[in-house]
Each structure stands twice: as structure tokens, then as C-alpha cells.
Amino acid sequence: MAKAHVYKRDHINTDEIIPARYLNTDNMAELAAHCMEDLDTNFVKKCKPGDCIVAGDDFGCGSSREHAVWALQGAKVGAVIAKNFARIFYRNCINCGFYPIELANATEVINDGDEIEVDYKKGVINNKTQNKEIKFKPLPDFAIEIINDGGLLEHIQKRTAD
Amino acid sequence: MGMTITEKILAAAAGKSKVEPGDLIDAKVDCIMCHDVTTPAAISMLKEKGIDKVFDKEKIVVTPDHFQPAKDIKSAELHKRLDTWAREKGIRYYYPLGKAGVCHALLPEQGHIRPGEVIVGGDSHTCTYGALAAFSTGIGSTDLAAAIATGTLWFRVPESIKFVLNGKLGKGVYSKDVILAVIAKIGTDGALYKAMEFVGPALKEMSMEARMTITNMAIEAGGKNGIIGFDEITKKYLDEHLKDKKEYKVYESDKDAKYEQTIEIDCSKLEPIVALPHLPSGGQPISKCAGIKMDQAYIGSCTNGRIEDLRIAAEILRGKKVAIRTIIVPATPVIWKQAKDEGLFDVFYEADCVISAPTCGACLGGFMGILAAGEKCVSTTNRNFVGRMGSPKSEVYLASPATAAASAIEGKLVDPRKYL
Structure with missing residues (x-):
């Protein structure tokens, strides 16, 4: 069961998600070891595969480093649920086949440690701890297509092959 | 439309x-x-x-x-x-x-x-x-x-x-x-x-x-x-x-x-601004934040590492000595040579600044001026996020080259206008 790790913070930036001192590599496993390090040094230890990060406004602001998404993917984070996302980070997520979920009241309806299940297609988060279903606006179709294809390059390949 | x-x-x-x-x-x-x-x-x-x-x-x-x-x-x-x-x-x-x-x-x-x-x-x-x-x-x-x-x-x-x-x-x-x-x-x-x-x-x-x-x-x-x-x-x-x-x-x-x-x-009403940690939106007029002690000044980056920026800094530093570590980073080799030819390097040298090769360097916490825990840096760069220039316990204050140079002289945030 996926757990929610809630950070009641706006503007969690890419320097916090993966500090620049680790940008001398693009190896996912190496990056994952430092995921969220400058925000929460325990994050990597407590995050189990499929767990979700829940945060406030403007998640992923700052640098264009896709390393931020790779660090989250490498740490096996299932999705980030935030009130909204910074533009480049949002795009990088989709391009990497990773779900950015926009939910206006994210940090109010999900508490730290809640057990949740996300249905990406239907746009529903099942908060099992609170026994509540939370609706979110699913990503646009073309973005879901890219994610389902495994990312932008896979999508381009597939489209060219078709 | x-x-x-x-x-x-x-x-x-x-x-x-x-x-x-x-x-x-x-x-x-x-x-x-x-x-x-x-x-x-x-x-x-x-x-x-x-x-x-x-x-x-x-x-x-x-x-x-x-x-x-x-x-x-x-x-x-x-x-x-x-x-x-x-x-x-x-x-x-x-x-x-x-x-x-x-x-x-x-x-x-x-x-x-x-x-x-x-x-x-x-x-x-x-x-x-x-x-x-x-x-x-x-x-x-x-x-x-x-x-x-x-x-x-x-x-x-x-x-x-x-x-x-x-x-x-x-x-x-x-x-x-x-x-x-x-x-x-x-x-x-x-x-x-x-x-x-x-x-x-x-x-x-x-x-x-x-x-x-x-x-x-x-x-x-x-x-x-x-x-x-x-x-x-x-x-x-x-x-x-x-x-x-x-x-x-x-x-x-x-x-x-x-x-x-x-x-x-209304630009005529603006005074020098410093963005306080830890967001670029933390801008305050210098009159409200002057006096905060600094450990380092950094003048460079894609935001303010061009020749005009170095000239502004040199004008303030001419004939003075800096009170804190001060790092000057011309953004390109052409700017580097121009600064040298114009005699700006002499000014920086005499003021006890160090001049770096062109690089993004410490702006993003890479190298060439990383901050230790508890240190504060007045910087002409663009981001002051937690840990941006080094330790997650350090602080970055974003400012113009003039404010950075003047603050370097006094070792604290100061209004650059008194040096102009």
C-alpha cells in the first residue's frame, strides 16, 4: 500500500529535490540516494516503492534539471500530488513517464502517513486511511499517451513507426 | 483580436x-x-x-x-x-x-x-x-x-x-x-x-x-x-x-x-533591492535589510557576469579593500579579456578579490566559492534556495553587482549609493 509523505510547503524547488552538488552524474540510482535531501534527510529511508509525495503550490520550481524527476523515479516514488507544479518540472515529469497530479487542496485532504491508492485514468485518489475518494483532473489525453508510451522519446518513436 | x-x-x-x-x-x-x-x-x-x-x-x-x-x-x-x-x-x-x-x-x-x-x-x-x-x-x-x-x-x-x-x-x-x-x-x-x-x-x-x-x-x-x-x-x-x-x-x-x-x-521609486533567503521573491529595499553581516560576496553568473556588471563593481571597489571573501567571475572569455584590458582586474586585485575563469561555479553550488554551514553570501546570481550555493544551512542574498561590491567592502549588506 502506498503511503503519502506530506510536506506542507509551497515552492519545493529542484535544488531541494536533488541538490546541484550531485548533478555531476545522471545515474538514476546515484541521484535517488540523495532524493529530497535538503528538505528531509530521512526521505530516502522512509520512502517505500509506490509512495507518493504530497505538497503545496509550485512544486519543482527552479532549475530545468530532469535529474529531479530521475531522483524521484529512482527512489521509486509513485507520483507527486501537489496544488500545482512549476512548468519545466511538470513537462519533465510527463516526458519521463512520471505522474504529476494537480490537486487544489492536496495538503488538506491527505495527511502525512495516509494510505492512498491512485487511479490515474479515472482521476481518483482513494484515501484508505480516511475512507475518502478524492477526485482530481486527469492529465490531458496527449500527456497520458506520452506517459503510457513510457516517455516522450518512446512516444516519438512509436508515432514515427505508426 | x-x-x-x-x-x-x-x-x-x-x-x-x-x-x-x-x-x-x-x-x-x-x-x-x-x-x-x-x-x-x-x-x-x-x-x-x-x-x-x-x-x-x-x-x-x-x-x-x-x-x-x-x-x-x-x-x-x-x-x-x-x-x-x-x-x-x-x-x-x-x-x-x-x-x-x-x-x-x-x-x-x-x-x-x-x-x-x-x-x-x-x-x-x-x-x-x-x-x-x-x-x-x-x-x-x-x-x-x-x-x-x-x-x-x-x-x-x-x-x-x-x-x-x-x-x-x-x-x-x-x-x-x-x-x-x-x-x-x-x-x-x-x-x-x-x-x-x-x-x-x-x-x-x-x-x-x-x-x-x-x-x-x-x-x-x-x-x-x-x-x-x-x-x-x-x-x-x-x-x-x-x-x-x-x-x-x-x-x-x-x-x-x-x-x-x-x-x-514605477522604476523611479525603486531603491536597491536584496532578495532575502530562501526565495528569489524575498526582495526587500536595502533600507530595510542593511547591516546583515555577510561572509562572502559573489559577482558573476548568467544574471550579472557581463562586462557592464564588472565595470559597476569595479567602480565601487576602486581604491578600496574588501572585508570578506569576494569572488569575481567574468561570464565568458571575451568578457574576461575585456575586463583585463580595461584594468578592472587591477582594481579587483588591489581590493583583494579573487578572479575566476568563466564558469557557473558557485552560483549553483558547483565549486569556486561554496558556503559552509551558517555562512551568508551576497550574490549577483539568480536563486537563493536552501543549499543553492553550498551547505543547506548557508544563506544567499541576491543583489545587484553594485550592492554586492559595496557590501563586500563593509562585510555587511549596505546601500551602494554612498559609494557612487
Whole structure:
């Protein structure tokens, strides 16, 4: 069961998600070891595969480093649920086949440690701890297509092959 | 209904006569900026997928800058991958060490940016080039890979916000103070996904370099691009810098173009601004934050590492001694030589500053001036996030070159105007 790790913070930036001192590599496993390090040094230890990060406004602001998404993917984070996302980070997520979920009241309806299940297609988060279903606006179709294809390059390949 | 300059450029790149905010378009890309942190990954992705090609070797500009010269073995490996690829593909505009500079200072200086073009780069501050009436935006490695291979990229046409810069800047107040004031006013997500179009009389008094400081920080307000229309100052800069291809197309916003918002700033009322930790929106007038003790001053970066910035700093430092570690980082080799030839290095040397080779260096906590826990740095860079320049327990204060230089002399934040 996926757990929610809630950070009641706006503007969690890419320097916090993966500090620049680790940008001398693009190896996912190496990056994952430092995921969220400058925000929460325990994050990597407590995050189990499929767990979700829940945060406030403007998640992923700052640098264009896709390393931020790779660090989250490498740490096996299932999705980030935030009130909204910074533009480049949002795009990088989709391009990497990773779900950015926009939910206006994210940090109010999900508490730290809640057990949740996300249905990406239907746009529903099942908060099992609170026994509540939370609706979110699913990503646009073309973005879901890219994610389902495994990312932008896979999508381009597939489209060219078709 | 008319169109904004951003909409016109994107429409042309998509082969359409009209676009509206919210439209998804496939646009042709005219120039792609590649550096050492985000490009090696893009190269590997293309190789892995078996689409190892470049759409046009004349339209890709490559320079290592973030960890240049290589700061450790891992970054040396990144540089090696970038270098091997650039040579293998015959990239025409490759700037290896010796020619390499901070990308956003280097590309305009070397004549790679033209009005009306669509430019993308694997770096969030790619929005800098909008100062030259181009559409320019930062992308991640996967988008970069797609652009390198296909020369096209999908975009959502952004809504535009118009920023009218009225009045005249007072002495000791610079374009950096203007953009810090704008970001303080609207917040780091105040222009999320939007085009930030800057207009108004205050721009007429700004050089192209000063304008680039403004568009450079559009991303710090969440903007997709920052853009300034073409005028005589743009033309003069282009006449001096364009080399191989001198033609370009000038687009202007229509009088009846639609803006989501119009925000007016009276530049004559601004005083020097310092963005306090830990967000670029933490701007405060110097009168409210003077006196905070600093441990280091850093003058450089794609925001304020150009010759004009170094001249401003040197004017204040001439004949003085700094009280704290002060690092000067000319952004490109051309700027470095210019500063040397103008005697600015003597000024910095006499003042006990250290002068670095062109690099992004400590701006993003790479090297060349990393902060220890508890240390504070007044910096002419663009971000003051937690841990940005070193320890997560250090603090960065964003300011103009004048404020940074004056603060270096006193070892605390001070109003630079008393030194001018």
C-alpha cells in the first residue's frame, strides 16, 4: 500500500529535490540516494516503492534539471500530488513517464502517513486511511499517451513507426 | 483580436497565421543551447533509443559551463561525453574550454540569438535570450533530446502578462533591482506558465546587457519566457554581434493584443533591492535589510557576469579593500579579456578579490566559492534556495553587482549609493 509523505510547503524547488552538488552524474540510482535531501534527510529511508509525495503550490520550481524527476523515479516514488507544479518540472515529469497530479487542496485532504491508492485514468485518489475518494483532473489525453508510451522519446518513436 | 509578440513568433514557428493562449502547437526550433549538466543525458537517451542524430549541426550551440573547468572526476566524465558527441556530430558552434563561457552570456555575445526565432536550451535560464525579441525557454533533457533529433517541439501557447516599466532608474539602482522588485511583487509563481513581456520607458535607458538581467530571471517568477520588443538598442547590439547569418524577422505585439494582466512598476521609486533567503521573491529595499553581516560576496553568473556588471563593481571597489571573501567571475572569455584590458582586474586585485575563469561555479553550488554551514553570501546570481550555493544551512542574498561590491567592502549588506 502506498503511503503519502506530506510536506506542507509551497515552492519545493529542484535544488531541494536533488541538490546541484550531485548533478555531476545522471545515474538514476546515484541521484535517488540523495532524493529530497535538503528538505528531509530521512526521505530516502522512509520512502517505500509506490509512495507518493504530497505538497503545496509550485512544486519543482527552479532549475530545468530532469535529474529531479530521475531522483524521484529512482527512489521509486509513485507520483507527486501537489496544488500545482512549476512548468519545466511538470513537462519533465510527463516526458519521463512520471505522474504529476494537480490537486487544489492536496495538503488538506491527505495527511502525512495516509494510505492512498491512485487511479490515474479515472482521476481518483482513494484515501484508505480516511475512507475518502478524492477526485482530481486527469492529465490531458496527449500527456497520458506520452506517459503510457513510457516517455516522450518512446512516444516519438512509436508515432514515427505508426 | 491582435496577437502578442510571443504568440506571433510561436505562430510563425508552427506555420500558422494565428495562435491563441492554450493552443498546443508543434513548433520549429531555430537554435538549441546545450551544456554539460543536461546534455550528456540527452545524448545517452538518443543513443539508447537508436535515434542518434542531430537535426541540424549548424543550429546547435554547445558549451560546457556549469562545472567548467571540470571540478571533479564525475564532471570530467560529463565533459568528455559532451566533447566526444560535439566532435563526432560535427557541431559547428562548439565552444570547448578556452572559448567556453556561461551559456546565457556566451550565446548572445557570439551572435547566436536573433529576433523572431524560437530558441530552447537545457537550462531554465534560457529565457534570457528573450531580451533580443526572441521566444526562448528552458527545457529538460528529454525535450532537449527530442529537439536535437527532430528540430521541433510541442508547446502550449502561454498567456501573456505585460510589465510596464515606467520612470527612470535612480543612481545606484539597476535592472537587477527592477526584476527583483517584480518577483517580490508577483511571487515565484506569479507568472507560472506565462509569457512575461516587458515594455516601457525605463527599458529605453537600459543596455542590452541590463535587459538580459531582466529576462534572465523570468523563470524565477515561474515564467515560460521573458521577452522585450525590438528597438534601436536591440539593433545596435545585433549589428555588433551577429556573424554568420545577419537576417532576422522582427515581430511586435499588436495594439489590441490580449494580456491576462498588466502590471506597472514605477522604476523611479525603486531603491536597491536584496532578495532575502530562501526565495528569489524575498526582495526587500536595502533600507530595510542593511547591516546583515555577510561572509562572502559573489559577482558573476548568467544574471550579472557581463562586462557592464564588472565595470559597476569595479567602480565601487576602486581604491578600496574588501572585508570578506569576494569572488569575481567574468561570464565568458571575451568578457574576461575585456575586463583585463580595461584594468578592472587591477582594481579587483588591489581590493583583494579573487578572479575566476568563466564558469557557473558557485552560483549553483558547483565549486569556486561554496558556503559552509551558517555562512551568508551576497550574490549577483539568480536563486537563493536552501543549499543553492553550498551547505543547506548557508544563506544567499541576491543583489545587484553594485550592492554586492559595496557590501563586500563593509562585510555587511549596505546601500551602494554612498559609494557612487
